[in-house]
Amino acid sequence: MGERYRQLTLEERCAIARLHEGGQSIRQIAAALDREPSTISRELKRNRGAKVGYKPAYAQEQAGARRWKGTRLERDDALRTLVLTCLGCGWSPEQVAGWLDRQKAPATISHESIYRFIYAQLRRTNDGSWRHYLPKAKFKRGRRAGKGGSPASFIQDRVPIAERPKAARNRKVPGHWEADLMLFSTYGPVILAAHERTSRLLLLAKQPSKEALSTVDQLIAWLQPLDSQLRQTVTFDNGTEFAQHFKLNGLGIHTFFCDTHSPWQKGGIENAIGRMRRPLPRKTILANLDPQTINHYVAAYNNTPRKCLGFRSPAQAFLDQLLHFKCESTPPLSRG
Secondary structure, three states: OOOOOOOOOHHHHHHHHHHHHOOOOHHHHHHHHOOOHHHHHHHHHHOOEOOOEOOHHHHHHHHHHHOOOOOHHHHOHHHHHHHHHHHHOOOOHHHHHHHHHHOOOOOOOOHHHHHHHHHHHHHHHOOHHHHHHOOOOOOOOOOOOOOOOOOOOOOOOOOEHHHOOHHHOOOOOOOEEEEEEEOOOOOOOEEEEEEEOOOOOEEEEEEOOOOHHHHHHHHHHHHOOOOHHHOOEEEEOOOHHHOOHHHHHHHOOEEEEOOOOOHHHHHHHHHHHHHHOOOOOOOOOHHHOOHHHHHHHHHHHHOOOEHHHOOEOHHHHHHHHHHHHHHHHOOOHHHO
């Protein structure tokens, strides 16, 4: 192993300044101080002032300022408490960072710094509970290996996603939904999830089983009260639980299905379910879970700021859509 590097002292910096002003070369200064020429060259480049040149006192201050004194979250108790509180509510590091920036808080921080802080705590403390501050609670950063998709199912009057209107793809026009089921390790009850593509609003309801009739009845109960412009299409995967999809056509809703083995084509609901896996992991026993608890979880999701919405929450974005269409449908006073 090589020798351990020694930081330059103030006396050495004074000598460097004196010799440098005297016209000595970098190699001559290095030989006089018994240092490597690269050390002298780096010192003169990094610690010189833009206007005053190389000054020993200024160079000493610059070098001291660069030495690691812990991350911002380790040094700032108030910021650390706020960030961990938001993470504990299920926010992702990116949502916390974006929300702080949107609020013009006195102290802001990047999402990358939050990730590094959490993973540093995992290594330093050897306490695995720190990972639960992160959305997917992973011990290490990086993608997990994916599994194969489910087999395709034949569904009556199935319309492929390729025929879905272009307006549904860019997420700029409201009223286009996606739906899927959340399954659990215990056979029986499931959770039906519906997701509005533009506002990212999420709806959840516990179902007694994957039975198709109860699934479509719940979707009708959700969508029927909405303005027709807020319920234009619904996209499903190829599960048999959506075999009664054509009953939505009576509300003027067009239904479409992903290609086989392509759940990414309804990425909005897949992402939403992934986020909900934190409070509702697969090992959850739904029979012991009351509807009020599920409503609490979905309310937390819908009131969490999202980067894709300019750090508004899905509830705020959907309410804006709702108010817009209500104003559009209200006749002028002159027609009263």
